[in-house]
Amino acid sequence: MNTLFMHCRPGFEGEVCSEIAEHAARLNVAGYARAKPQTACAEFICNDAEGPERLMRELRFSQLIFPRQWARGAFIELPETDRISVLLEHLAQFPTCGSLWLEVMDTNDGKELSNFCRKFEAPLRKALTGAGKLQDDASKPRLLLTFKSGREVFVGLAAADNSAMWPMGIPRLKFPREAPSRSTLKLEEAWHHFIPRDEWDERLHGDMTGVDLGAAPGGWTYQLVKRGMLVTAIDNGPMAESLMDTGLVQHLMADGFTYKPKQPVDWMVCDIVEKPARNAALLETWLGEGLCREAVVNLKLPMKQRYAEVRRLLDRIEEGFKARGIKVAIGCKQLYHDREEVTCHLRRLDLKRR
Protein backbone atom coordinates (compact mmCIF):
# COMPACT_ATOMS: atom_id res chain seq x y z
CA MET A 1 0.00 0.00 0.00
CA ASN A 2 2.76 2.49 -0.78
CA THR A 3 0.82 4.53 -3.37
CA LEU A 4 -1.42 7.54 -2.92
CA PHE A 5 -3.62 7.68 -6.01
CA MET A 6 -5.39 10.91 -6.98
CA HIS A 7 -7.97 11.93 -9.58
CA CYS A 8 -7.98 15.36 -11.20
CA ARG A 9 -9.27 17.33 -14.14
CA PRO A 10 -7.52 16.10 -17.33
CA GLY A 11 -4.55 18.36 -18.04
CA PHE A 12 -3.88 19.17 -14.36
CA GLU A 13 -1.81 16.09 -13.50
CA GLY A 14 1.35 18.23 -13.11
CA GLU A 15 -0.41 20.51 -10.62
CA VAL A 16 -1.45 17.52 -8.50
CA CYS A 17 2.15 16.26 -8.55
CA SER A 18 3.56 19.66 -7.48
CA GLU A 19 0.96 20.07 -4.76
CA ILE A 20 1.31 16.62 -3.19
CA ALA A 21 5.11 16.64 -3.47
CA GLU A 22 5.22 19.95 -1.60
CA HIS A 23 3.02 18.61 1.21
CA ALA A 24 5.00 15.35 1.40
CA ALA A 25 8.30 17.25 1.68
CA ARG A 26 6.87 19.45 4.44
CA LEU A 27 5.61 16.36 6.31
CA ASN A 28 8.84 14.42 5.78
CA VAL A 29 7.12 11.65 3.82
CA ALA A 30 9.75 10.36 1.40
CA GLY A 31 8.68 9.45 -2.12
CA TYR A 32 8.02 10.90 -5.56
CA ALA A 33 5.05 12.02 -7.63
CA ARG A 34 4.40 10.80 -11.14
CA ALA A 35 1.70 11.22 -13.78
CA LYS A 36 1.15 10.95 -17.50
CA PRO A 37 -0.37 13.98 -19.23
CA GLN A 38 -4.14 13.98 -19.90
CA THR A 39 -4.77 10.80 -17.84
CA ALA A 40 -6.77 12.68 -15.19
CA CYS A 41 -4.80 11.02 -12.39
CA ALA A 42 -1.48 11.15 -10.58
CA GLU A 43 0.31 9.00 -8.03
CA PHE A 44 2.60 9.68 -5.11
CA ILE A 45 4.82 6.66 -4.59
CA CYS A 46 6.11 6.56 -1.03
CA ASN A 47 9.36 4.93 0.04
CA ASP A 48 7.60 3.39 3.05
CA ALA A 49 4.33 1.48 3.14
CA GLU A 50 3.05 3.79 5.91
CA GLY A 51 3.69 6.91 3.81
CA PRO A 52 0.26 7.23 2.15
CA GLU A 53 -1.55 6.67 5.45
CA ARG A 54 0.56 9.40 7.07
CA LEU A 55 -0.21 11.82 4.26
CA MET A 56 -3.92 11.10 4.56
CA ARG A 57 -3.80 11.49 8.33
CA GLU A 58 -1.89 14.78 8.27
CA LEU A 59 -3.74 16.42 5.37
CA ARG A 60 -7.40 17.37 5.07
CA PHE A 61 -8.61 16.36 1.63
CA SER A 62 -10.83 19.44 1.48
CA GLN A 63 -7.70 21.64 1.77
CA LEU A 64 -6.08 20.19 -1.35
CA ILE A 65 -6.58 22.33 -4.43
CA PHE A 66 -6.17 20.14 -7.49
CA PRO A 67 -6.90 16.52 -6.43
CA ARG A 68 -10.57 15.58 -6.90
CA GLN A 69 -10.33 12.28 -5.07
CA TRP A 70 -7.66 10.24 -3.33
CA ALA A 71 -7.07 6.71 -2.04
CA ARG A 72 -4.14 4.75 -0.68
CA GLY A 73 -3.48 1.29 -2.04
CA ALA A 74 -2.06 -0.45 -5.08
CA PHE A 75 -2.88 -1.41 -8.65
CA ILE A 76 -3.75 -5.05 -9.27
CA GLU A 77 -4.38 -6.96 -12.47
CA LEU A 78 -7.67 -8.70 -12.99
CA PRO A 79 -8.42 -11.74 -15.15
CA GLU A 80 -10.95 -11.65 -18.01
CA THR A 81 -13.36 -13.79 -15.99
CA ASP A 82 -14.01 -14.20 -12.27
CA ARG A 83 -12.58 -10.84 -11.31
CA ILE A 84 -14.45 -11.02 -8.02
CA SER A 85 -12.41 -13.96 -6.68
CA VAL A 86 -9.16 -12.15 -7.40
CA LEU A 87 -10.45 -9.00 -5.73
CA LEU A 88 -11.64 -10.93 -2.67
CA GLU A 89 -8.25 -12.59 -2.38
CA HIS A 90 -6.50 -9.21 -2.52
CA LEU A 91 -8.94 -7.74 -0.01
CA ALA A 92 -8.19 -10.47 2.53
CA GLN A 93 -5.55 -8.10 4.03
CA PHE A 94 -8.02 -5.16 4.09
CA PRO A 95 -10.21 -4.15 7.02
CA THR A 96 -13.99 -4.36 6.76
CA CYS A 97 -15.10 -1.29 4.82
CA GLY A 98 -18.08 0.98 5.44
CA SER A 99 -18.89 1.83 1.81
CA LEU A 100 -17.85 0.94 -1.73
CA TRP A 101 -17.36 3.30 -4.66
CA LEU A 102 -16.41 2.17 -8.15
CA GLU A 103 -14.63 4.94 -10.00
CA VAL A 104 -13.06 5.63 -13.38
CA MET A 105 -10.90 8.47 -14.63
CA ASP A 106 -12.53 11.61 -16.05
CA THR A 107 -11.40 10.80 -19.62
CA ASN A 108 -13.14 9.38 -22.70
CA ASP A 109 -11.73 5.92 -21.92
CA GLY A 110 -13.00 6.30 -18.39
CA LYS A 111 -16.49 7.20 -19.58
CA GLU A 112 -16.58 4.03 -21.69
CA LEU A 113 -15.61 1.98 -18.66
CA SER A 114 -18.38 3.34 -16.48
CA ASN A 115 -20.89 0.99 -18.14
CA PHE A 116 -18.75 -1.95 -17.14
CA CYS A 117 -18.57 -0.59 -13.57
CA ARG A 118 -22.33 -0.20 -13.37
CA LYS A 119 -22.83 -3.86 -14.27
CA PHE A 120 -20.01 -5.07 -12.06
CA GLU A 121 -21.04 -3.17 -8.96
CA ALA A 122 -24.07 -5.21 -7.83
CA PRO A 123 -22.43 -8.67 -7.92
CA LEU A 124 -19.25 -7.27 -6.35
CA ARG A 125 -21.19 -5.57 -3.56
CA LYS A 126 -23.02 -8.82 -2.85
CA ALA A 127 -19.79 -10.84 -2.76
CA LEU A 128 -18.03 -8.33 -0.49
CA THR A 129 -20.97 -8.20 1.91
CA GLY A 130 -21.15 -12.02 1.94
CA ALA A 131 -17.42 -12.21 2.74
CA GLY A 132 -17.82 -9.76 5.65
CA LYS A 133 -15.72 -7.12 3.87
CA LEU A 134 -18.49 -4.54 3.48
CA GLN A 135 -20.97 -3.11 5.99
CA ASP A 136 -23.00 0.07 5.85
CA ASP A 137 -20.98 2.11 8.37
CA ALA A 138 -19.67 5.64 7.71
CA SER A 139 -17.08 5.34 10.49
CA LYS A 140 -15.30 2.56 8.62
CA PRO A 141 -12.96 3.29 5.68
CA ARG A 142 -14.37 3.65 2.19
CA LEU A 143 -13.24 1.08 -0.38
CA LEU A 144 -12.43 2.88 -3.63
CA LEU A 145 -11.89 0.81 -6.76
CA THR A 146 -10.62 2.90 -9.66
CA PHE A 147 -10.72 1.00 -12.94
CA LYS A 148 -8.11 1.87 -15.55
CA SER A 149 -9.52 -0.91 -17.72
CA GLY A 150 -11.49 -4.08 -17.13
CA ARG A 151 -8.13 -5.72 -16.40
CA GLU A 152 -6.46 -3.16 -14.14
CA VAL A 153 -7.82 -1.57 -11.00
CA PHE A 154 -6.45 0.58 -8.18
CA VAL A 155 -7.72 -0.93 -4.95
CA GLY A 156 -7.63 1.79 -2.33
CA LEU A 157 -8.94 3.06 0.98
CA ALA A 158 -9.91 6.52 2.18
CA ALA A 159 -11.75 7.83 5.24
CA ALA A 160 -15.32 8.74 4.25
CA ASP A 161 -14.97 12.07 6.10
CA ASN A 162 -11.57 12.88 4.57
CA SER A 163 -12.05 12.27 0.84
CA ALA A 164 -14.27 13.45 -1.98
CA MET A 165 -17.97 14.04 -1.29
CA TRP A 166 -18.95 12.41 -4.58
CA PRO A 167 -17.48 9.49 -6.57
CA MET A 168 -14.46 10.80 -8.53
CA GLY A 169 -15.16 14.18 -6.92
CA ILE A 170 -17.81 14.87 -9.55
CA PRO A 171 -20.95 16.43 -8.07
CA ARG A 172 -24.33 15.36 -9.34
CA LEU A 173 -25.99 18.77 -9.46
CA LYS A 174 -29.08 19.38 -11.52
CA PHE A 175 -29.06 22.51 -13.65
CA PRO A 176 -32.06 24.61 -12.54
CA ARG A 177 -34.02 25.45 -15.71
CA GLU A 178 -34.88 28.94 -14.47
CA ALA A 179 -31.19 29.86 -13.95
CA PRO A 180 -29.84 32.36 -16.51
CA SER A 181 -26.50 30.59 -17.10
CA ARG A 182 -24.76 27.27 -16.54
CA SER A 183 -22.20 29.07 -14.33
CA THR A 184 -24.84 28.86 -11.62
CA LEU A 185 -23.62 25.33 -10.91
CA LYS A 186 -20.15 26.69 -10.04
CA LEU A 187 -21.43 28.68 -7.10
CA GLU A 188 -23.71 25.86 -5.99
CA GLU A 189 -20.78 23.44 -6.10
CA ALA A 190 -18.63 25.95 -4.18
CA TRP A 191 -21.20 26.04 -1.41
CA HIS A 192 -21.33 22.24 -1.24
CA HIS A 193 -17.57 22.16 -1.06
CA PHE A 194 -16.89 25.00 1.37
CA ILE A 195 -19.94 25.07 3.63
CA PRO A 196 -21.02 22.00 5.60
CA ARG A 197 -24.63 21.14 4.66
CA ASP A 198 -25.85 21.55 8.24
CA GLU A 199 -24.59 25.19 8.25
CA TRP A 200 -26.40 26.33 5.09
CA ASP A 201 -29.44 27.65 6.93
CA GLU A 202 -27.25 29.72 9.25
CA ARG A 203 -24.79 31.01 6.61
CA LEU A 204 -26.99 31.34 3.51
CA HIS A 205 -30.36 32.71 4.47
CA GLY A 206 -33.01 35.23 3.57
CA ASP A 207 -32.05 37.98 6.03
CA MET A 208 -28.71 38.29 4.31
CA THR A 209 -27.35 40.63 1.68
CA GLY A 210 -24.89 39.92 -1.10
CA VAL A 211 -22.90 41.62 -3.84
CA ASP A 212 -22.21 39.82 -7.12
CA LEU A 213 -19.27 41.38 -9.02
CA GLY A 214 -19.38 40.57 -12.75
CA ALA A 215 -22.90 39.27 -12.31
CA ALA A 216 -24.42 39.17 -15.81
CA PRO A 217 -26.47 37.35 -16.92
CA GLY A 218 -27.03 36.21 -13.34
CA GLY A 219 -26.20 32.55 -12.72
CA TRP A 220 -24.49 33.34 -9.42
CA THR A 221 -27.03 36.00 -8.45
CA TYR A 222 -29.68 33.32 -9.05
CA GLN A 223 -28.11 31.15 -6.32
CA LEU A 224 -28.06 34.04 -3.82
CA VAL A 225 -31.66 34.95 -4.67
CA LYS A 226 -32.70 31.32 -4.35
CA ARG A 227 -31.52 31.49 -0.73
CA GLY A 228 -33.68 34.63 -0.30
CA MET A 229 -30.88 37.21 -0.21
CA LEU A 230 -31.06 40.84 -1.38
CA VAL A 231 -28.40 41.13 -4.06
CA THR A 232 -26.55 44.04 -5.65
CA ALA A 233 -25.44 42.86 -9.08
CA ILE A 234 -22.51 44.75 -10.59
CA ASP A 235 -21.97 44.45 -14.35
CA ASN A 236 -22.20 46.59 -17.48
CA GLY A 237 -23.95 43.69 -19.18
CA PRO A 238 -27.70 42.95 -18.85
CA MET A 239 -29.14 40.81 -16.09
CA ALA A 240 -31.82 38.19 -16.82
CA GLU A 241 -35.29 39.71 -16.52
CA SER A 242 -36.55 36.77 -14.51
CA LEU A 243 -34.08 37.72 -11.77
CA MET A 244 -34.94 41.42 -11.85
CA ASP A 245 -38.64 40.45 -11.56
CA THR A 246 -37.99 38.84 -8.16
CA GLY A 247 -37.56 42.34 -6.69
CA LEU A 248 -34.54 41.04 -4.78
CA VAL A 249 -31.89 42.32 -7.21
CA GLN A 250 -30.50 45.81 -7.69
CA HIS A 251 -28.45 46.02 -10.90
CA LEU A 252 -25.66 48.64 -11.00
CA MET A 253 -23.61 49.31 -14.10
CA ALA A 254 -20.29 49.89 -12.37
CA ASP A 255 -16.73 48.62 -12.29
CA GLY A 256 -16.46 45.61 -10.00
CA PHE A 257 -12.89 46.55 -9.06
CA THR A 258 -13.79 49.97 -7.66
CA TYR A 259 -17.36 49.43 -6.39
CA LYS A 260 -17.80 49.38 -2.62
CA PRO A 261 -21.12 48.91 -0.81
CA LYS A 262 -22.36 51.73 1.46
CA GLN A 263 -23.15 49.16 4.16
CA PRO A 264 -21.18 45.94 4.75
CA VAL A 265 -22.84 42.85 3.27
CA ASP A 266 -22.84 39.21 4.26
CA TRP A 267 -21.61 37.78 0.94
CA MET A 268 -19.44 38.96 -1.93
CA VAL A 269 -19.10 36.70 -4.96
CA CYS A 270 -17.02 37.47 -8.04
CA ASP A 271 -16.79 35.64 -11.35
CA ILE A 272 -14.92 38.32 -13.33
CA VAL A 273 -12.34 36.77 -15.63
CA GLU A 274 -9.26 38.87 -14.84
CA LYS A 275 -5.62 38.52 -13.86
CA PRO A 276 -5.62 36.34 -10.71
CA ALA A 277 -3.65 38.91 -8.72
CA ARG A 278 -6.45 41.47 -9.29
CA ASN A 279 -9.15 39.09 -8.06
CA ALA A 280 -6.96 38.12 -5.10
CA ALA A 281 -6.61 41.82 -4.26
CA LEU A 282 -10.42 42.09 -4.22
CA LEU A 283 -10.51 39.38 -1.57
CA GLU A 284 -7.92 41.24 0.50
CA THR A 285 -9.91 44.48 0.31
CA TRP A 286 -13.42 43.11 0.86
CA LEU A 287 -12.53 40.76 3.71
CA GLY A 288 -9.82 43.00 5.15
CA GLU A 289 -12.05 46.10 5.31
CA GLY A 290 -14.98 44.07 6.62
CA LEU A 291 -17.09 44.88 3.54
CA CYS A 292 -18.32 41.26 3.61
CA ARG A 293 -18.05 38.30 5.95
CA GLU A 294 -17.79 35.55 3.36
CA ALA A 295 -16.68 35.55 -0.25
CA VAL A 296 -16.43 33.20 -3.20
CA VAL A 297 -14.08 34.42 -5.92
CA ASN A 298 -12.72 32.70 -9.02
CA LEU A 299 -9.01 32.92 -9.77
CA LYS A 300 -8.07 32.40 -13.39
CA LEU A 301 -5.02 30.17 -13.72
CA PRO A 302 -1.86 31.31 -15.52
CA MET A 303 -0.54 29.26 -18.46
CA LYS A 304 2.49 27.94 -16.56
CA GLN A 305 3.38 27.15 -12.94
CA ARG A 306 -0.29 27.01 -12.15
CA TYR A 307 0.03 25.44 -8.71
CA ALA A 308 2.99 27.65 -7.74
CA GLU A 309 1.11 30.82 -8.74
CA VAL A 310 -2.06 29.89 -6.84
CA ARG A 311 0.00 28.96 -3.78
CA ARG A 312 1.89 32.27 -3.98
CA LEU A 313 -1.36 34.27 -4.07
CA LEU A 314 -2.95 32.29 -1.24
CA ASP A 315 0.16 32.67 0.92
CA ARG A 316 0.21 36.41 0.22
CA ILE A 317 -3.45 36.74 1.25
CA GLU A 318 -2.93 34.65 4.38
CA GLU A 319 0.20 36.49 5.48
CA GLY A 320 -1.43 39.86 4.82
CA PHE A 321 -4.39 39.06 7.08
CA LYS A 322 -2.11 37.63 9.76
CA ALA A 323 -0.01 40.80 9.78
CA ARG A 324 -3.19 42.88 10.21
CA GLY A 325 -4.45 40.63 13.03
CA ILE A 326 -7.51 39.62 10.97
CA LYS A 327 -8.80 36.08 11.43
CA VAL A 328 -9.87 34.54 8.13
CA ALA A 329 -10.47 30.93 7.02
CA ILE A 330 -9.20 30.41 3.48
CA GLY A 331 -10.19 27.57 1.14
CA CYS A 332 -9.31 27.00 -2.48
CA LYS A 333 -10.36 24.22 -4.86
CA GLN A 334 -10.43 23.46 -8.52
CA LEU A 335 -14.08 22.50 -8.60
CA TYR A 336 -15.54 20.11 -11.16
CA HIS A 337 -17.27 23.06 -12.84
CA ASP A 338 -14.02 25.06 -12.98
CA ARG A 339 -11.95 24.89 -16.14
CA GLU A 340 -8.84 27.09 -16.29
CA GLU A 341 -9.54 28.50 -12.83
CA VAL A 342 -9.81 27.69 -9.16
CA THR A 343 -12.43 28.86 -6.69
CA CYS A 344 -11.50 30.58 -3.43
CA HIS A 345 -13.69 30.83 -0.38
CA LEU A 346 -12.82 33.21 2.46
CA ARG A 347 -14.66 33.75 5.70
CA ARG A 348 -14.02 36.29 8.46
CA LEU A 349 -13.96 34.38 11.73
CA ASP A 350 -13.83 37.46 13.93
CA LEU A 351 -16.94 39.36 12.73
CA LYS A 352 -20.26 38.75 14.43
CA ARG A 353 -23.48 38.75 12.38
CA ARG A 354 -25.01 42.16 12.22
Ligand SMILES: C[S@@+](CC[C@H](N)C(=O)[O-])C[C@H]1O[C@@H](n2cnc3c(N)ncnc32)[C@H](O)[C@@H]1O
Ligand atom coordinates in the same frame (compact mmCIF):
# COMPACT_ATOMS: atom_id res chain seq x y z
C1 LIG B 1 -18.02 34.85 -16.56
S1 LIG B 1 -19.11 36.21 -16.68
C2 LIG B 1 -20.07 36.06 -15.22
C3 LIG B 1 -21.14 35.02 -15.29
C4 LIG B 1 -22.03 35.05 -14.09
N1 LIG B 1 -21.33 34.70 -12.86
C5 LIG B 1 -23.20 34.11 -14.26
O1 LIG B 1 -23.25 33.13 -13.51
O2 LIG B 1 -24.08 34.37 -15.08
C6 LIG B 1 -18.09 37.54 -16.31
C7 LIG B 1 -18.81 38.88 -16.26
O3 LIG B 1 -17.91 39.84 -15.73
C8 LIG B 1 -18.24 41.09 -16.31
N2 LIG B 1 -17.09 41.99 -16.08
C9 LIG B 1 -15.88 41.97 -16.66
N3 LIG B 1 -15.11 42.96 -16.15
C10 LIG B 1 -15.85 43.59 -15.21
C11 LIG B 1 -15.61 44.69 -14.33
N4 LIG B 1 -14.44 45.30 -14.28
N5 LIG B 1 -16.62 45.05 -13.51
C12 LIG B 1 -17.81 44.44 -13.53
N6 LIG B 1 -18.09 43.40 -14.33
C13 LIG B 1 -17.13 42.98 -15.17
C14 LIG B 1 -18.55 40.76 -17.74
O4 LIG B 1 -19.38 41.77 -18.30
C15 LIG B 1 -19.26 39.41 -17.62
O5 LIG B 1 -20.66 39.58 -17.61
